[in-house]
Amino acid sequence: MSAPRQSSPPPVLEAESVSKSYRLGASLVTAIQDVSLSVASGELIALKGPSGSGKTTLLNLMGLLDRPDRGVVRVGGVEAEGLDENARSDLRRDQFGFVFQGFNLIPVLSAAENVSYPMALKGVGRQERRRRAIELLESVGIGHKHAVRPDLLSGGERQRVAIARALANGPRVVFADEATANLDSHTADEVLGLVRRLNESQGVAFLLATHDPRVVARAHRVVHLHDGRILDQAP
Amino acid sequence: MNAFSLAYRNLARQRRRTLLIEAVVAFGFAALALATGFMIQSFDSLRAAMIQQIGHLQVMHPSAATNSEETTLEFGIPHAVRARALAATVPSVVAVLPRIEWVGLVTNGTRSVPYLGLGVDPGPEFAATRQRELVVEGSYLQGDGGDEIVMGTGLARALGVRTGDQLTLLASTVDGSLNAVDVRVRGLLAIPIKELNDRTLVGGITLVSQLLHSEGTVSKLVVFLRSERDLEAASAALAVRLAPIGPVAIVPWRTIAVFYSQVRLLYIAIFGFVNTVLVLMVVLSAAIVMTMAVAERTREVGTLRALGTRPARIRNTFLAEGVLIALAGSIAGLVLALAVRAALNASGIILPPPPGAAVGMPIHVGLYPSAYLFGLAVMVGTMLLASFFPARRAAHLSIVEALTHV
Numbered sequence: 001m002s003a004p005r006q007s008s009p010p011p012v013l014e015a016e017s018v019s020k021s022y023r024l025g026a027s028l029v030t031a032i033q034d035v036s037l038s039v040a041s042g043e044l045i046a047l048k049g050p051s052g053s054g055k056t057t058l059l060n061l062m063g064l065l066d067r068p069d070r071g072v073v074r075v076g077g078v079e080a081e082g083l084d085e086n087a088r089s090d091l092r093r094d095q096f097g098f099v100f101q102g103f104n105l106i107p108v109l110s111a112a113e114n115v116s117y118p119m120a121l122k123g124v125g126r127q128e129r130r131r132r133a134i135e136l137l138e139s140v141g142i143g144h145k146h147a148v149r150p151d152l153l154s155g156g157e158r159q160r161v162a163i164a165r166a167l168a169n170g171p172r173v174v175f176a177d178e179a180t181a182n183l184d185s186h187t188a189d190e191v192l193g194l195v196r197r198l199n200e201s202q203g204v205a206f207l208l209a210t211h212d213p214r215v216v217a218r219a220h221r222v223v224h225l226h227d228g229r230i231l232d233q234a235p
Numbered sequence: 236m237n238a239f240s241l242a243y244r245n246l247a248r249q250r251r252r253t254l255l256i257e258a259v260v261a262f263g264f265a266a267l268a269l270a271t272g273f274m275i276q277s278f279d280s281l282r283a284a285m286i287q288q289i290g291h292l293q294v295m296h297p298s299a300a301t302n303s304e305e306t307t308l309e310f311g312i313p314h315a316v317r318a319r320a321l322a323a324t325v326p327s328v329v330a331v332l333p334r335i336e337w338v339g340l341v342t343n344g345t346r347s348v349p350y351l352g353l354g355v356d357p358g359p360e361f362a363a364t365r366q367r368e369l370v371v372e373g374s375y376l377q378g379d380g381g382d383e384i385v386m387g388t389g390l391a392r393a394l395g396v397r398t399g400d401q402l403t404l405l406a407s408t409v410d411g412s413l414n415a416v417d418v419r420v421r422g423l424l425a426i427p428i429k430e431l432n433d434r435t436l437v438g439g440i441t442l443v444s445q446l447l448h449s450e451g452t453v454s455k456l457v458v459f460l461r462s463e464r465d466l467e468a469a470s471a472a473l474a475v476r477l478a479p480i481g482p483v484a485i486v487p488w489r490t491i492a493v494f495y496s497q498v499r500l501l502y503i504a505i506f507g508f509v510n511t512v513l514v515l516m517v518v519l520s521a522a523i524v525m526t527m528a529v530a531e532r533t534r535e536v537g538t539l540r541a542l543g544t545r546p547a548r549i550r551n552t553f554l555a556e557g558v559l560i561a562l563a564g565s566i567a568g569l570v571l572a573l574a575v576r577a578a579l580n581a582s583g584i585i586l587p588p589p590p591g592a593a594v595g596m597p598i599h600v601g602l603y604p605s606a607y608l609f610g611l612a613v614m615v616g617t618m619l620l621a622s623f624f625p626a627r628r629a630a631h632l633s634i635v636e637a638l639t640h641v
Contacts, residue, residue, distance in 0.1 A: 063541070065638070066634065066635045086545050089543050089546070092542070093543020094543070096543075100538070104537075104538040107248065108241070108247075108248050109241075117542060118542050121548075122543075
């Protein structure tokens with residue numbers, strides 16, 4: 001486990017006393033209870049814990065994909081709970097990137113178009129989008145596959161495209177939920193190396209929900225969740 | 236990468252399903268365009284038939300427009316020759332036909348039958364109206380008509396007469412006395428409306444004036460115009476030109492042809508019902524397809540929303556798919572409609588006679604761009620309607636639920 005790169009950097013993202021429950025049939029299941037977590041610029045945080053411990057729920061709440069029942073999430077000091085869906089969409093587009101376990105690439109778009117998509121949402125011009133998409137794909141090592149559709153890419157290549165897409169709009173935080181779970185060990189190592197390199201070179205904070213000890217080993221900070229609560233946080 | 240670009244690619248991805256729904260739209264478009272074209276054609280034919288019968292405008296005594304006559308020519312137009320000449324000076328007027336309408340008895344010496352009389356100026360009447368199409372035996376009146384008449388075949392049958400036979404017409408004159416003239420049957424008319432066929436009798440104005448003692452007075456002047464577009468201007472001009480002869484009402488053909496308006500409403504109701512059923516079929520089929528598309532792409536929608544796509548953009552992408560299906564389907568429908576139209580027009584199928592005509596016509600579906608534009612508008616509207624609710628559902632999916640959708 002390595003040390004954070006900066007001492008006491010200002011939080012770019014903060015969850016304060018957030019709780020979330022889900023209805024499962026007739027019963028109410030508490031996924032997260034009174035959890036507080038702040039993410040500093042350039043941090044690489046691993047959320048670890050057994051299945052059902054609340055890792056994905058915390059990621060969803062902090063990534064503004066869901067709203068907490070209680071507590072607040074602040075993005076750059078702005079409380080997200082009072083914002084409407086459009087404003088939350090714009091925050092996700094401008095401030096966040098997402099990498100999913102199942103890659104979640106848009107099947108009708110080529111690799112470069114997948115990477116371009118968030119830029120198109122932001123209104124970046126076609127030429128600039130294409131130039132930057134290819135640049136990003138090159139930075140993750142698959143620039144030569146820019147015109148290929150996702151179904152013709154390997155798992156590792158798809159995850160690289162997903163990472164390039166997550167970085168498209170220069171986010172402050174990238175959320176990755178079990179990003180290495182569908183990859184073989186060699187490819188997972190490559191992807192993690194890439195994440196670490198991007199984290200160091202671009203100063204992007206990463207919040208990684210994982211079971212994978214290799215991810216934990218590369219994190220600046222490890223947050224251990226159990227039954228919806230933070231058990232401990234270790235740098 | 237706008238909504239249409241993404242929509243196009245998604246449609247191309249599901250090629251078989253897209254072709255299926257486009258075929259439904261194409262069928263709907265073709266049926267709608269052909270039915271609308273046939274309806275417009277029917278209206279045009281019916282309108283032309285009506286105008287040939289009753290003219291574009293009728294000049295009559297103001298009371299004649301609202302009241303029935305108690306005595307012969309009670310509400311007639313005096314100085315008809317002058318009025319006719321004045322009316323003919325309006326530039327858009329192509330013919331002015333005087334007509335006298337009265338009732339009386341016609342007898343062959345042994346049987347007497349009531350009749351509806353129509354006094355006409357035979358030459359112009361023959362040239363301008365459809366009466367020539369109705370002659371089935373003998374011929375139409377010649378010159379000023381002399382002492383000859385033509386009559387409905389039903390009336391001739393009731394009297395047991397044929398062309399060349401002698402009859403006597405009896406009627407009340409304008410001053411209320413009874414008068415009679417001897418006439419000869421020149422021709423028989425097959426009038427398609429039975430009630431008129433059993434009663435109608437047509438003679439020249441000269442003969443009728445002699446019978447009714449109505450020298451210079453007619454029931455109405457029937458005015459034919461160059462084009463229906465001239466109707467309002469001609470009506471205003473006639474009012475000015477005819478002012479010297481006294482008060483007259485100038486009545487447009489639509490006011491008189493109540494039958495036309497009723498038939499038109501009936502046609503609109505029938506075609507409206509058929510079109511509504513068609514649209515419902517397309518809406519239901521398209522809604523099923525669009526709902527399937529949303530269900531299949533739920534996870535993808537969740538991803539797009541996570542990446543920062545606003546709900547409205549998600550909705551617009553699905554609506555764009557609906558519009559693209561409508562456009563592609565309508566193009567295919569246009570080709571189909573043109574092919575079916577060509578086949579129908581070449582088939583030689585004879586339709587039953589339209590109201591006011593004696594013989595049926597071969598089917599002919601007109602090429603009306605407005606019908607095709609109407610079809611396109613309905614299909615785009617239909618697809619937007621069919622896509623709207625699935626699109627709205629997609630736009631408001633919970634992101635977390637969408638991302639975990641299997």
